Amino acid sequence: MHPDGDLTPRARQGVLKFPREHGVLAVDSGGSGLRVALGTAGRGALAQRSSAVPVRTGGRGIDPAHLMEQLVPLVSALAAETGIERLETAVVGAAGFSTLGDSLRATLPSALAREFGVRTTALAADAVTAYVGALGQRPGAVLCAGTGLIAVGTDLRAWRRADGWGHLLGDCGGGAWIGRAGLEAALRAHDGRSGGSAALLAGAQEQFGPMPGLPGRLYPRPDRAAVLASFAPKVAECAPGDPVAAAILRAAARHMADSAAAVCPAGGKPSADGAAYVAVTGGLLKMGDPLLVPLDEELARRLPDARRVPAEGDPLHGAVRVGAALATDALILPGDQTMMYVVKHTT
Structure with missing residues (x-):
């Protein structure tokens, strides 16, 4: 098992292969379920899908395995729909992240890197993505x-x-x-x-x-x-x-x-x-x-x-904005373990 925990679904062999364009994955996880958008740094969100099943919360907080279980088929469908060539950046805004985000911080960035090839991940409180959606930077x-x-x-x-x-x-x-x-x-x-x-x-x-x-x-x-x-x-x-x-x-x-x-x-x-x-x-x-x-x-x-x-927009729009800013090295918002946590993979 990977030291971060095996969050990759076994139903599918290999990793999603995206075409050449740099892609941005944006996720809004709240009490009514997941909303997911796929886009690019230059064009913003191109398509979105949703799940009405809220991500589980347990003794260790928000469950990253359950989030990945729902995320993989949604991203696969969006990749086929948009033709985005590769995922470089992911932003996940989650309700409860400030107080229940320890498991997400520990395992989700590596899971997104393994599954989709993501190289930069931002995990944020949904209030932060709501802020960016409303006011930008x-x-x-x-x-x-x-x-x-x-x-x-x-x-x-x-x-x-x-x-x-x-x-x-x-x-x-x-x-x-x-x-x-x-x-x-x-x-x-x-x-x-x-x-x-x-x-x-x-x-x-x-x-x-x-x-x-x-x-x-x-x-x-x-x-x-x-x-x-x-x-x-x-x-x-x-x-x-x-x-x-x-x-x-x-x-x-x-x-x-x-x-x-x-x-x-x-x-x-x-x-x-x-x-x-x-x-x-x-x-x-x-x-x-x-x-x-x-x-x-x-x-x-x-x-x-x-x-x-x-x-100007809602929390999913805010997650897209954060992703675009990360992808272009234009993020000027402050980092914070409990409010917005950014991880960059070197390989």
């Missing part, structure tokens, strides 16, 4: 707002992150946080306590059934965060006519702006690296004006000197 901060909430920022010398601690300890202002606050207001109305919302109570009963049964339907579920987040759109729907729901979204906006301010370089003021930019990405943007209007106000208040810009 510019200093600033990106709020990744979905079921959870994490902010990532850089001054191009080091990475900073805020929140992202999960729905029990943090993710303040994220979808699960909003949904939980909305359900608490519904339960307050059910009990006759102050701070309740009749509108949210009606919405909760429509979505989850009678309130006395809600704890039994929610607490045992392994996907509690997603269930809580599923109520966030109802909070946004009620907000225009319900002061309790509107207050929840204003509080969420304050939490989000707090996290952005914590990671934005120099408080959003221009530096030697140029202006600091702020972007927001993720599914929470679909909630529209009830959240985005107070968020814009809070970001303007907390980061008056930063430039608010729309996100």
